[in-house]
Amino acid sequence: MxxxxxxxxxxxxxxxxxxxxxxxxxxxxxxxxxxxxxxxxxxxxxxxxxxxxxxxxxxxxxxxxxxxxxxxxxxxxxxxxxxxxxxxxxxxxxxxxxxxxxxxxxxxxxxxxxxxxxxxxxxxxxxxxxxxxxxxxxxxxxxxxxxxxxxxxxxMGTDFVLTIISVEKFHISTKRWDERLNTQIKLDENRLNQRFDKLLESLSWNQKRFLTSFPQLKFTDIDQFNAIKHKRMIRRKNKS
Known part of the structure; x- marks a missing residue:
């Protein structure tokens, strides 16, 4: 060695x-x-x-x-x-x-x-x-x-444990939001964006960091969240 x-x-x-x-x-x-x-x-x-x-x-x-x-x-x-x-x-x-x-x-x-x-x-x-x-x-x-x-x-061991806890909470929050959205799929786009904004406000610093620092981030079992996040990313790019 x-x-x-x-x-x-x-x-x-x-x-x-x-x-x-x-x-x-x-x-x-x-x-x-x-x-x-x-x-x-x-x-x-x-x-x-x-x-x-x-x-x-x-x-x-x-x-x-x-x-x-x-x-x-x-x-x-x-x-x-x-x-x-x-x-x-x-x-x-x-x-x-x-x-x-x-x-x-x-x-x-x-x-x-x-x-x-x-x-x-x-x-x-x-x-x-x-x-x-x-x-x-x-x-x-x-x-x-x-x-x-x-x-x-x-x-780093402590950091890893805290990150797992943070990511799991992030996943649970977005999954619950996705499930509620699927029951009200006919909401207009403005109301969808308002609900998305409320979700963002409830996230921790680390969870928000994942969204801003990883533009391609997706949860493989949360379709509506991914779709709205993608639309907002495109809109932000067009504005810039």
Whole structure:
């Protein structure tokens, strides 16, 4: 094993934060408003941490071969993205991204052009960023003796539990709203929008963040909510 357990935890956290920063900046520019990305409350995206840490471990002996590094980066990142999409859909009934409009996509979860981009990103991370990150981690390990890793585990573990509770409440709220709406499907559009606005007002900060930061968010078992949210997104884009 090229890294100690505590180093793996700190690497995972570091690249989760870097992934969050990259995605937040990119999506905020693309959507023309601030997007607080990430599934958890904190400023980190674990899927990036898992993917990059796995790549660093499995490519440790081939990092001088750029082609192999690029190929492994594509494979590992694509697998993690696909698994994350399946996990969110079947555990939380959520879809946070959709590549259905891209050529060669698989169930809208992954697509070749995105995977090729991940490959480039992995090479850049391993060859440019990782040497600098490793120096910092070596310095940190010599002084904290693994205690930082323990703090990270406790902090992110707590965050994960709180996020599950928040998302489940979000799902229950929108599902109840959807059920009530289905019994009054003939309501005019103004009244529908008023009810939608009331729903939004009742949501927590984290639940509202999901709506604003993930434009493609869908609950797979709540059709009316998805439809009205989609119409309002289109209307907001047309106004801007």
């Amino acid at each position: 090229p890294f100690t357990f505590s180093e793996i935890i700190v690497l995972f956290f570091t690249y989760s934060v870097i992934g969050w920063m990259w995605e937040t900046i990119y999506c905020s520019i693309k959507d023309h408003h601030y997007d607080y990305r990430g599934f958890l409350f904190g400023p980190y995206c674990p899927v990036y941490g898992f993917a990059v840490t796995t790549i660093l471990i499995f490519t440790y002996h081939i990092q001088d071969n750029l082609f192999l590094l690029y190929v492994v980066g594509i494979i590992v990142a694509t697998i993690f993205e696909y698994c994350a999409s399946v996990f969110l859909q079947y555990v939380f009934h959520m879809k946070l991204w959709d590549y259905s409009h891209l050529w060669g996509n698989v169930q809208g979860r992954v697509a070749p052009v995105i995977s090729l981009f991940w490959g480039v990103g992995v090479v850049f991370l391993v060859k440019i960023i990782q040497p600098f990150i490793q120096k910092i981690i070596n310095w940190e390990e010599a002084r904290t003796h693994g205690y930082l890793a323990l703090i990270i585990l406790l902090g």
